[in-house]
Amino acid sequence: MALLLFFIISSLMCISIVLLKSKTITKIITLGFALMHIGFTFYCWTNLNKTELSYFTYNSTGVLLLSVLSLLAIPTVYHGFIYAAGDNVKKYNIYHAALIALMTFMSGAYLANGMTVLWIFVEATTLAVAALIYHDRTEMALEATWKYVFICSIGIALAYLGILFLGFIYGREDAANLSFESLANIINQANPMYLKIAFIFVLVGFSTKMGLFPMHTVTIDAHSVAPPPISALISTTLMNVGFLAIFRVYTLFSLSSILPFMNHVLILSGVLSILIAAGYMLKAKHLKRMLAYSSLENMGLVAIAIGVGGVGYYAALLLLVLHSLTKSSLFYQMGQLSRVLHTFKLDECGRYMKLYPAGALVLIIGMICILAIPPSGLFITEFMIFKAAVYNNQWFVLVIVILLLCFIIYAMSTRIMHIVFSNPRNENYQKSPEKINPVETVSQFLFLGIVIVMCFYQPPILVDLINQSISIFLK
Amino acid sequence: MVNYLIVLFAITLMYFSSAERLIIYIRLIGIQGLLLCGIAIFELKEINSANLLFIASETLIFKTILIPYLLFRIVNHSGVSKVSRQAMPGFYLLILSIFALLISVILANSLVNPYINTIYMAIALFTLFTGMLLIVTHKLIISHLIGFLVIENSVFMFSLAVGNKMPMLINIGILLDIFVGVLILGFFGLRLKPHINELTTLKD
Structure with a gap:
């Protein structure tokens, strides 16, 4: 019942924003939605493993990722208010209605307990994101939107093919709704070849959302154009949606004989993702694109973590949570950086510490966190992944990944340090820097603080939830 | 009858490889839409009439009439x-197409399944x-859009294969048409130019 109410109220909120045409009312409604989302997440926590409306279950993995979205809800809304303040009422309202729709669709995807419902919500996120990427109405925004919708459509079609292959395996009435529970009961009767094909289609299809190789290009272009608060969501919670879709299928198929095959595919995809990220970050000229490639690197690490198994499963989920907090902080900061420097081109960026010390501090701490340098919580996750790789004798993967991570650390740290401390190579005198209140960075410091604390202490409630999510692999 | 339509x-599909306009x-x-409508009517014998009517009319109106009409206008x-091919003369594309058909037939034969017949599987894979x-x-983005429509037809064909047992899958597959609508609106609403060769403003 609570879920139905959540969907109905969210829809009404979107409609009212579009119809009422008032910025103040839009602000109140959007803030109300963020608070409602937090309340709904609390409800899910208290009703863990409960099924509602037949197609949704508050299971541990879904609730974990839903909680991350809830954490990001208020800062995203807050930074959105600032970003869109200068827009006319129509643009302002479309932005916020699409934002509410996106968060609702993502929540639905997290809680879906069957392949088809999950697919529908993933499809719906594409439409909401398209409206948000096109927010600035520029030529570049048009190109990015077209690419995003086109590649996502192909990805979604391929993912649907994967679901159809599941249908061929289970073409019978007792699994007609393709729920994970009913599929798990008859997994052993499936032809392994069909399972392999279904997994490949699902992996390739949903990698448009997860931002993983081979469909990673779609999110990179979207990042460079999307408003920074939206980049924060695309790079974190939306990638988590893609991960969840792949992870659900992986968990289901892990009961069959194709587990080693899936692990090899994930490791290959992960290593290639990190390779591409390292290559492009070394020649990055655009700050937001560099951060987008950093997301590709982290998703690559998540894929490798799942592929190597063991403690890697725990590391993958913890990495997702911590990456979401760190990367969103960095993207929120991008909104402020663009108001100070008026550019994302690395050649034109510089002297940030002098112009906006609070923002510069966020960049430095964020860089340390995202590069998994101690005391970042991400250090623990990467350490666990390496440990799992050693335990599984994946020495070649380990060496390659560590080598590539060294390149990434070099590429990112030199560029961030240049922005913070050096003079810009090409001075941009066209606009003077805007004065920004350091209070705007509070949420960023808070998230980065959480990531650092996680290096030393992980709350039992989080550990329990992650362990429940991976309980099938711990047996 | 279904086999003839397939x-x-x-x-x-072979004609796509040799066509130049x-x-x-x-x-x-448009013809593919019509054929899919025919396949749906002959194939989906076990589902209820209302659902069959919905699927057939959706295929006829959307795939056979509306999409081709909008593309004509563009x-x-x-x-x-x-059409402008990327350093690929029509002859080579035809050869590649034949190879694709060959691979599809081999794959379909190795994936024998009680829920889908081999010819169905082979042609859906070839699509x-x-x-x-x-x-x-x-090169042209309108050709890319047509490529996506062909992929969508392939997905629809696969979904028809399991349609009798799982009609919900076909109804969900129809949602993909929403994306086609959005993509075409990309041309109309957003004034994207179909004769643009490459979209390269965004690059590293």
Whole structure:
């Protein structure tokens, strides 16, 4: 019942924003939605493993990722208010209605307990994101939107093919709704070849959302154009949606004989993702694109973590949570950086510490966190992944990944340090820097603080939830 | 009867490889829609009549009439008549197409399944490969859109194969048409130019 109410109220909120045409009312409604989302997440926590409306279950993995979205809800809304303040009422309202729709669709995807419902919500996120990427109405925004919708459509079609292959395996009435529970009961009767094909289609299809190789290009272009608060969501919670879709299928198929095959595919995809990220970050000229490639690197690490198994499963989920907090902080900061420097081109960026010390501090701490340098919580996750790789004798993967991570650390740290401390190579005198209140960075410091604390202490409630999510692999 | 329609469908796919004009591409998309409508009517014998009527009319109205009509308008408006391949003469594309058909047949034979017959599987796979080839070997973004429509037809064909047991899958597959609508609106609403060769403003 609570879920139905959540969907109905969210829809009404979107409609009212579009119809009422008032910025103040839009602000109140959007803030109300963020608070409602937090309340709904609390409800899910208290009703863990409960099924509602037949197609949704508050299971541990879904609730974990839903909680991350809830954490990001208020800062995203807050930074959105600032970003869109200068827009006319129509643009302002479309932005916020699409934002509410996106968060609702993502929540639905997290809680879906069957392949088809999950697919529908993933499809719906594409439409909401398209409206948000096109927010600035520029030529570049048009190109990015077209690419995003086109590649996502192909990805979604391929993912649907994967679901159809599941249908061929289970073409019978007792699994007609393709729920994970009913599929798990008859997994052993499936032809392994069909399972392999279904997994490949699902992996390739949903990698448009997860931002993983081979469909990673779609999110990179979207990042460079999307408003920074939206980049924060695309790079974190939306990638988590893609991960969840792949992870659900992986968990289901892990009961069959194709587990080693899936692990090899994930490791290959992960290593290639990190390779591409390292290559492009070394020649990055655009700050937001560099951060987008950093997301590709982290998703690559998540894929490798799942592929190597063991403690890697725990590391993958913890990495997702911590990456979401760190990367969103960095993207929120991008909104402020663009108001100070008026550019994302690395050649034109510089002297940030002098112009906006609070923002510069966020960049430095964020860089340390995202590069998994101690005391970042991400250090623990990467350490666990390496440990799992050693335990599984994946020495070649380990060496390659560590080598590539060294390149990434070099590429990112030199560029961030240049922005913070050096003079810009090409001075941009066209606009003077805007004065920004350091209070705007509070949420960023808070998230980065959480990531650092996680290096030393992980709350039992989080550990329990992650362990429940991976309980099938711990047996 | 279904098998005849499927073979006709495969012939339209081969025609894609040799055609040079956009108008022929659009006609082929329309014909494919009509054939899919026929396949749906003959194949889906076990589902209820209301659902069958919905699926058939959706296929007829959307795939056979509406999409080709909108594509015609785009092509007429832009004045672009010929497809532009990316350093790939038609002959080589035809050879690639034949290889794709061969691979599809081999794959279909190795994936024998009680819920889908081999010819169905082979042609659906061939449709998928053809759509991908159209996207990869063509320059114009309108050709890419047509490539996506072919992939969508492939997905629809797969869904028809399991439609009797799982009609919900076909209804959900129809949601993909929403994306086609959005993509076409990309041309109309957002004034994207179909004769643009490459979209390269965003690059590293």
